[in-house]
Amino acid sequence: MQRDVVTVEKFYTANETPLDLKLVAGASGLKRIIREPTVNRPGLALAGFTRYFASKRVQVIGNAESHFLKSLPNEQRAARYETLFGHRIPCFVFSRQHRPDKSFLKLAEEANIPIFTSSLITMKFINLATLSLEMMFAPRGTELGSMVDILGVGVIIRGESGIGKSESVLALIERGYSLVADDVTKVTLVDGRDVIGTSSDLTRDHMEVRGIGIVNVAAMFGVRSIRHEKKVDLIVTLKLWDQVPDVDRLGMEDQYVKILGVDVTHITIPVRPGRDLARLIEVAAFQAKLKASGYNPASELNQRLIAKMTGGKTL
Amino acid sequence: MSTARKHGDSHSISKELIVQNKLGIHARPSAMFVKTASRFECDIFVTKEEKRESEKIVVNGKSIMGLMMLAAGPGCKLLVRAEGADALKAIEELENLLRRKFDED
Known part of the structure; x- marks a missing residue:
């Protein structure tokens, strides 16, 4: 599990269009690091109260701050600017098309702190920027295994090389399901609970099929055969038959593996020549979907059986 | 395993x-x-022992659905038949399992 370092530059490149950001000063400070995944409105700091000032965050100057600054006498305003730029701030954003005054821009250049303007209204900007920062700060990692979206169930297929992962994935794509990632799935933890799988940008839409080579799935099977990202709901491990001593015959209790610290349902499918793996994985996904909706076929059948045998007693 | 071998290759218990x-x-x-x-x-x-002979069904002891279908409640009598080289050992183990009450109760 790793966390990326989020620089102002990274925030800027990712959000230039969606947040309509324009860099107006302090370009030399783009390498500054944003240390907290949220934004701050520095109202109190501008009013002179700088204890607890959340200076590590992106500072947003909205309507209120802008007008407040204008209302201050020149001398006082200069003093407040001085205190503000005394902090190690990653960057400022003026929302609602507000423009910083000349002295502010000058101070920013001197302190190497980037200043952006945005046409968005402050509330909208704060919501979008927080979401984007949250994603950038999310813990991430990689899982060895291909990922397929089977009717809304995100399935990572794991197994030793040569056990039949790619063939299964191919067969699933032919059945109309979508490829998320081949061979290696990048995972991100969103909101501390959902594991989102995606492919690396470089290999997206492509997969390797032994004997054929690199295949462009989107070009071959059409746009519905690929999916950019999907929540991971199920991990399927393919294992050779004789390496599974204790195969689950009931499926009554769920088993889990931890991905980025979160439990994800896990099943092991024993592999033997002639087994239609794709079909089995498909059914496993449907079963996971049913169970997620609160229906466990094994325990329901068991309840029925016990009721019949004992005349009313239940587990 | 050794006990079973002594009894020869094919037998039914x-x-x-x-x-x-x-x-x-x-x-x-x-x-x-x-x-x-x-x-x-x-x-x-x-x-499973039934009052009427016609209700008796024979299921494969290696099939979950088969065994569940018997609906063998507490006190039921089961007739287990094993055929093959290691039949004796198999019966012993299964008997042990039932005696242990499947590690339940």
């Missing part, structure tokens, strides 16, 4: 076993029975 756990042979005991039975080479068949 039957034994009557009584279901002793409170809930009968439900899903979990079925799974344990099947797992134990599957470790042996021999064929294993299970019948």
Whole structure:
């Protein structure tokens, strides 16, 4: 599990269009690091109260701050600017098309702190920027295994090389399901609970099929055969038959593996020549979907059986 | 295994076993029975004692659905028949499993 370092530059490149950001000063400070995944409105700091000032965050100057600054006498305003730029701030954003005054821009250049303007209204900007920062700060990692979206169930297929992962994935794509990632799935933890799988940008839409080579799935099977990202709901491990001593015959209790610290349902499918793996994985996904909706076929059948045998007693 | 070999290659052993756990042979005991039975080479068949001969069904002792279908509640008599080289050992283990009440209760 790793966390990326989020620089102002990274925030800027990712959000230039969606947040309509324009860099107006302090370009030399783009390498500054944003240390907290949220934004701050520095109202109190501008009013002179700088204890607890959340200076590590992106500072947003909205309507209120802008007008407040204008209302201050020149001398006082200069003093407040001085205190503000005394902090190690990653960057400022003026929302609602507000423009910083000349002295502010000058101070920013001197302190190497980037200043952006945005046409968005402050509330909208704060919501979008927080979401984007949250994603950038999310813990991430990689899982060895291909990922397929089977009717809304995100399935990572794991197994030793040569056990039949790619063939299964191919067969699933032919059945109309979508490829998320081949061979290696990048995972991100969103909101501390959902594991989102995606492919690396470089290999997206492509997969390797032994004997054929690199295949462009989107070009071959059409746009519905690929999916950019999907929540991971199920991990399927393919294992050779004789390496599974204790195969689950009931499926009554769920088993889990931890991905980025979160439990994800896990099943092991024993592999033997002639087994239609794709079909089995498909059914496993449907079963996971049913169970997620609160229906466990094994325990329901068991309840029925016990009721019949004992005349009313239940587990 | 050695006991079974002494008896030769092909033979059939039957034994009557009584279901002793409170809930009968439900899903979990079925799974344990099947797992134990599957470790042996021999064929294993299970019948539940019924009042009427026509209601008797013989199921494969290595099939979960089969065993559950018997609906063998507490106190039921099961006739377990094993056929094959390791039949004796298989019966012993299965008998032990029922005596242990499938580690339940």
